[in-house]
Amino acid sequence: MRMSGLLLRTLRDDPADADTDSQRLLLRAGYIRRAAAGIYSWLPLGHRVLRRVEQIVREEMDRAGAQEILLPILQPLELWQRSGRDVAYGPLMFRLLDRKETGFCLSPTAEELMATLVASELSSYRDLPVNLYQIQWKFRDELRPRFGLLRAREFLMKDAYSFDADLDGLRASYQRMYNAYCSIFDRCGLTFRAVEAQSGEMGGDVNHEFMAVAAVGEDDFVWCKACDYAANVEAARRDHSWHHTEVPAAAATVDAPPMEEVHTPGLPGIQGVADFLGVEPSTLLKCIVFDADGELGLALVPGDREVNEFALARAVAPRKVRLYTDEDFAAHPELPKGYIGPHYPGAALVVADVSLDAPRAWVTGANRVDHHARNVVLGRDFAVDVWAGLVTIVTGDACPNCGEPLSVDRGIEVGHVFQLGTKFSKVFGANYVDEHGDEHPIVMGCYGVGISRVVAAIVEEHHDDNGIAWPAALAPYDVHLLALPGRGDAAQAVVAAAERCYEELLAGGFQVLYDDRDASPGVKFADADLLGMPVQLVIGAKGLARGVVERKVRATGDRSELPITEVLAGMLAGAAT
C-alpha cells in the first residue's frame, strides 16, 4: 500500500481524553477513531489488525473442530425473557422496539439464540458433539465505558458454544477450547495465564478466565512467571514447604521463656506495637475475629499479612463466615478489640495459617485492653483447630507448583471459557434422544474471545515511547518501506530503487506499507515508529551510494544493512529466523 493514497492521519499530540496507552496510540496512529463513548470506527490500518486477530482465532477454532456461523445482532427480546436474562442483564442490554412495538435487543452474547438454533437443528446423540462459533459485534451499555477498546459498548467478540451428550463430552470440548485459546493468545504475542475463576456458592460451574498481564487491567490476579500457575486473588495459594523445609510440626520444641504480659497502652495496631516493642510486624500474631454460624472464631496470620476471607470461608465450610465489623464489636463490649490473642477463652474455633506451624514465640494480644503478650508459643499457650492457607497472596510468595516467586498483577480478560451445563438447553428445549430412545438436555459450554479487546491488549504489551511495535503475526503490514529521496542528484535514483524494492517485495509475498509521500525524513521516521510495522526498510541517498538498504527491527531497534540487490532474499531470510 502506498501511503500517499492511504486514509491515514497521524496526530502529533496525544488525544486529551485517552486514558490508556493502547487508546492513546491507536488514536494517534490513526488506527481507530471514537464515534461515541465506548464506540469506535476502525480505519484501514486498524481494520487490518482486527482482521488478522480474527483470522488467527478462526484458524484455531477451525482446527479445534468448531464450525463458523453468523447469528443476527438484532435479537427478539422474547428469547431473553424466557431465559430470565432480560432481567439479569437489565440496562446493560441495548433495547429497541420495531414499528409494531415488538421488543428487540442488540445481542450482548448469544446463548439464547444458539440454544434455540440447536434445539431445532439437532435431535439425536448421533448429531453430537457439535461446536458452533461466530465472530460478531456485541453490544453492552456499560455503566462506564473506558480505556478505549478495553471496555467498549460495541466490541467484536468470537463466541463459541459446544453441545455434548453428557458431562464427559463437555469436559472434552472444554479442554479443546482451552487448548485452542492458549494457541490463540500465544500467536497474538500476549503474556497471559488461564485463571480458574472463583466458583460460585456450592461449587458452581467450572470456568477459566484468560488474563493478559497489563497494568491497566481491571482485575488483580496471581501468577507465576516460571510456570503456568495462575489464580485469582481469592483462590490463590502459596507453597509453604518452600519457606519451611524440614521443620517439624511440633512447635513445643521452642525453648522460650514463659508467656508474659506487656503494657502497651493505646496501641491496638500491629505497626504501633511492633514499633513500641522494637520487633518486626512479622513476629506478631494477628488475630482476626469472625462469626461462624453464631460462634466466635479467630483467624490467625502473621502480623504482616492479611486474611483472605474466601480462604477462611473454605477452611471452615460448611459453616458460614462473617468477619466482625465495628458493629459486631460494639455489640460485644467484652471483646478487647485490638488486644485479642489466640488463647482468648471465648473462642470456639481457632483457624491458623499453616505458616504459623513453626517453632517460634509470638507477640500477640493479651486478651486485655492495653496489653500484649510476649513469648506466646503454639501448643503450649494456645491451640489451633484448623490449619489452612489463610493469607492473601502477595508478590514474592512461593508458587505452589514450582516454588518460584509469585507475582500479583493486573490482567485484561481477553477470553473466558465456561462449562454451562443444561441451563439454556432446558429453557429452550435443546434436547437429544440417546441410543435407547430417551430424551436428555444437551450439555452446553460457551467460550468467548474479545477480539477488539485483544487488539488493545496487544498494544498495551507491545509499545514504547515512540509508538506501537506490533508482533509480526498481527501487524497490518509486514514491512514499512521508507523512501528518502531528498532533493539531491540521487533523488530520482532513490525513488526508482524504492519502487523496484516495493514491487519486488510485493511479488515476494510481503504485505508492504510504502511511504512514498512527499514528506521530510523526520516525519517518515516518526510515523514509521508510531505505526509500528515489525520491520522498517529505509532507502536513502546515503545508503544507495553504497548499494545498501537499511533494515530496522521496530521492537528491538536493531539495525542492519541489506545489499539493494538482495532485499527480498534478506527479508525472506529474516522472516525465517
Add this chain to the structure above:
RNA sequence: CGGGGAGUGGCGCAGUGGUAGCGCACCAGCUUUGGGAGCUGGCGGUCGGGGGUUCAAAUCCCCCCUCCCCGACCA
C-alpha cells in the same frame, strides 16, 4: 446513580461582558531534505444545544445534552 472536571476549527489549547485567537494539521508559493524544517500567504469555528439578562455574551443566569475522572456497578 453519587462526587469532581470539561465541551472554542481535524488534533492540542488560550481567551472572565465589546463581536474569536495560538500551535499542530490542511492548501499555495519559495527555500529545506537521514529523526516530527523555515518563511510568506491562505482555507477552516452559528465557541455542545435551547432559553434568559444586557446596547453588547465564548464569557453572566437557568434548563438540557455530551464527554472525561474517582466511586458504586459489572462482561
